[in-house]
Amino acid sequence: MSAAILSALRERFGDSIAATHNYRGDETAVIAPDALIEICHFLRDESPLAMKCLMDLTCVDYLGREPRFEVVYHLYSPTLRHRVRLKAPLTDGEDPQIDSVTQLWHSADWYEREAWDLYGVRFRGHPDLRRVLLYDQFVGHPLRKDYPKERRQPLARRAPAPDEET
Amino acid sequence: MIERRTLAIGLPDWRELESDDQLPTEPLRINMGPSHPAMHGTVRIVITVEGETIVGADVEVGYLHRCFEKECEAATWTQIFPYCDRLNYASPMLNTVGYACAVEKLLAITGEIPLRAQYLRVITGELSRITDHLTCNGASAMELGAFTVFLWMMKAREWIYAALEELCGARLTYSWVRVGGVATDLPSGWIERVRRILAKVRRAVDDCARLLVDSRIFRDRMEGVGVISAERALSYAFTGPQLRSTGVASDVRKDHPYLVYDRFDFSVPVGARGDSYDRFMVRMEEMSQSMRIIDQALDNLPPGPILLDDPAISLPAKPEVYNTIEGMIRHFKIIFDGIKVPPGEVYGYTEAANGELGFYLVSDGTGRPYKCRCRGPSFVMISALAGMIKGGGVADVVPTFGMMNYIGGEGDR
Numbered sequence: 340m341s342a343a344i345l346s347a348l349r350e351r352f353g354d355s356i357a358a359t360h361n362y363r364g365d366e367t368a369v370i371a372p373d374a375l376i377e378i379c380h381f382l383r384d385e386s387p388l389a390m391k392c393l394m395d396l397t398c399v400d401y402l403g404r405e406p407r408f409e410v411v412y413h414l415y416s417p418t419l420r421h422r423v424r425l426k427a428p429l430t431d432g433e434d435p436q437i438d439s440v441t442q443l444w445h446s447a448d449w450y451e452r453e454a455w456d457l458y459g460v461r462f463r464g465h466p467d468l469r470r471v472l473l474y475d476q477f478v479g480h481p482l483r484k485d486y487p488k489e490r491r492q493p494l495a496r497r498a499p500a501p502d503e504e505t
Numbered sequence: 506m507i508e509r510r511t512l513a514i515g516l517p518d519w520r521e522l523e524s525d526d527q528l529p530t531e532p533l534r535i536n537m538g539p540s541h542p543a544m545h546g547t548v549r550i551v552i553t554v555e556g557e558t559i560v561g562a563d564v565e566v567g568y569l570h571r572c573f574e575k576e577c578e579a580a581t582w583t584q585i586f587p588y589c590d591r592l593n594y595a596s597p598m599l600n601t602v603g604y605a606c607a608v609e610k611l612l613a614i615t616g617e618i619p620l621r622a623q624y625l626r627v628i629t630g631e632l633s634r635i636t637d638h639l640t641c642n643g644a645s646a647m648e649l650g651a652f653t654v655f656l657w658m659m660k661a662r663e664w665i666y667a668a669l670e671e672l673c674g675a676r677l678t679y680s681w682v683r684v685g686g687v688a689t690d691l692p693s694g695w696i697e698r699v700r701r702i703l704a705k706v707r708r709a710v711d712d713c714a715r716l717l718v719d720s721r722i723f724r725d726r727m728e729g730v731g732v733i734s735a736e737r738a739l740s741y742a743f744t745g746p747q748l749r750s751t752g753v754a755s756d757v758r759k760d761h762p763y764l765v766y767d768r769f770d771f772s773v774p775v776g777a778r779g780d781s782y783d784r785f786m787v788r789m790e791e792m793s794q795s796m797r798i799i800d801q802a803l804d805n806l807p808p809g810p811i812l813l814d815d816p817a818i819s820l821p822a823k824p825e826v827y828n829t830i831e832g833m834i835r836h837f838k839i840i841f842d843g844i845k846v847p848p849g850e851v852y853g854y855t856e857a858a859n860g861e862l863g864f865y866l867v868s869d870g871t872g873r874p875y876k877c878r879c880r881g882p883s884f885v886m887i888s889a890l891a892g893m894i895k896g897g898g899v900a901d902v903v904p905t906f907g908m909m910n911y912i913g914g915e916g917d918r
Binding site for chain 2: 362363364365367391392393394395397399411413417420422424444445446448449450453457470471472473474481482488
């Protein structure tokens, strides 16, 4: 079944599918970000695919490679029990952008907020793109590879002890 | 930031009012959490109420964020196990099993894991599932006033913790699973002790069920509260007991069997209405099913090694490390450089206590993951909470939130 997903995608979208592969049993399609919404609509609504679940959405930062950021979608069909992974490489450099899929799956809402929070990917059309895990005052996006692990940004400053010089 | 203001409401003379409905009300914002006894796992909900009815809610998570993914990128594949214990801290063993399965998928050694190790992972994992459900149901019952149930369930949980502690020396932070198997074999007499413990746990769960299942007070608080439809639940990527409560019989153990789950006879309980009561009952039944699995696994536990014998993956035996230079070097290389995982990416998924626990691993061929994404099942489910509590009363937040079983460890990571 699952091989049929990739061939259906290739047949329907042709040029928008940059590559497909199956590694360790995971079907993957690398897609053009512009065609994302169309492809997702197809995968969700076409009856032999029926990807009713956006299981996971995340981003990977391949620092030093162009395109640098890649948004990764894991789709699942609970009725047909098959999965597919979509990868959308983003070419916008430091300020990556991609269309939001919140209109297709509710779960995209917080996943996209998380990817914005930790990677700084801007999702066009997201209704409420705020940070979700970190606080609003946080500067930067910590899961980017150029964010040093040791950097600390405490929200509350420690109050000086009574006998401490200020 | 929440805007603060003081309202001056012109109150009419109460004697002139014909009914309470005419009392002037303004939408009021109240804060539930992060330090609130019912918000286990430190979550903050900003609720807007009109009278007693909730008209808006904003759920804020992240108070337990501890940079799981960032830390993983700096650790070797083996060093991540202790971090995984702390994901869903109500069922640590299931997290480490899930992570190990994902790494083994990337190493393409899934089929080579010794059978005994697979059985041991199933047994300890299902014990962890029981402790999770005992925690969730017990704590939620307590929040609705059933303190006895809480104490009985915590006591039952402690018996299981004692069995797992005997196995690996820790009550909660086991770090017992390894890539390729498990760390230690069972102590002598463990199987009999687990059987005795399970008999006691079964009695305790039955006693609790008798107190709650038909209790008018309990059912009034739970039934029809926090309802979600199957379609909506799927769109929110619900998994686990929360999805099954809506009537969708979806369980990774059945749909995509991993380890040796296809060898056991067990059923997947489902609910009918998708309310908090269904979620409670699904968890109660799942505990019995887990005990069935453990019984069968203990009966058929095969003898044999507990760790894959592959010098590139598993640590050598201690006498070899202390007495031979080759053993010492091998030990050193695995500890310092880490297991060499081939470049590539996989998404490994298992059925954890709250649903599908996924690990999206990207390896660049070094001893450390390039990316280790954890899909904690409760993170995305809590995003549906705002919609589920809207229209209900403030008191309904407590059972709804409790039955979502949000675990900060896996949600906030």
